[in-house]
Amino acid sequence: MDRFLSSSVNRIDAKGRVSVPAHFRSVVQKRGYTELYALRCLDQPAMDVGGLDLLDRYEQRIAQEDPFLQTADDMSFFCHGDGAFLKLDQDGRITMTDFIREHTGIGQEVAFVGRGQFFQIWEPGRLAEHGAKVRERLLKLMQAASGGPAQ
């Protein structure tokens, strides 16, 4: 399996470290990532984490823009400047910096959420909240499409 799947919550220790779930670590290794890059999500209090290929998609998009327009500058600012490297230590842990805590609201615990090609980092409470909203939206979509709740 080479995709990031499932989710789990781990505790942060006194030094600010937290273990990346073993399953995610094996995916990281299988994909040959030598370092992890974390990006602040635009519309969620979460970080997107993956290899540097996370940037490829954005950089291709930026290349399509006129490099001297504001949009291109904004995009570059977002994907190059609003990110951080996450170094895995020898025990497979990463440290939660203020940069991450500020955006996510993470305090003592971290929720890791698989997203296929990458994974996310959340404050567990906010993740639950977000999950409820997502389910609600999907439910409404289904009801609108079929004229009633599926069963």
Next chain:
Amino acid sequence: MDRFLSSSVNRIDAKGRVSVPAHFRSVVQKRGYTELYALRCLDQPAMDVGGLDLLDRYEQRIAQEDPFLQTADDMSFFCHGDGAFLKLDQDGRITMTDFIREHTGIGQEVAFVGRGQFFQIWEPGRLAEHGAKVRERLLKLMQAASGGPAQ
């Protein structure tokens, strides 16, 4: 890694010196920059810092303009005259001159922001302000493109 990525804030000492983040220094070395060149951003209270190839980007921009128009002359004045060399001392520090402080509003602390091919220098407060605006603009862009937030 040969791109300027991520961001961090460092303090300025009593002599006006500030450490360039170690990661940025290694990129500078890897790219073979013998000296750093800093330009005043046109539309932001920030400095663009990089090798002399930073000028290529602006000269390319100037080439797009009609050389008989004032715009081209203005741009040339800006990129050839409104810049400064930044000397790295033996400990990897640069000096914050009044030239930089004037344009950026930098006081006691400096935020270094990776931008891929170059990096920027900001006053931390203004950076946060700018970042918020950028995220807002990009969000609107996303919503306009897809009719709703992604995912």
Next chain:
DNA sequence: CCCGTTCCCGTTGACGCCCATAAACCCCCA
């Protein structure tokens, strides 16, 4: 001679490396 700059050294705190422990998990076997 003064002032600003550069070099060099010491301090401090953050981070990476290592080891220890405890809990969870898996597999084999009775």
Next chain:
DNA sequence: TGGGGGTTTATGGGCGTCAACGGGAACGGG
């Protein structure tokens, strides 16, 4: 099917290294 026992994982902590930082001293130009 219900244990053992070994293995892996999560987590805590000691310790060394290095980056960031502060300050003294040497250097050089005006």
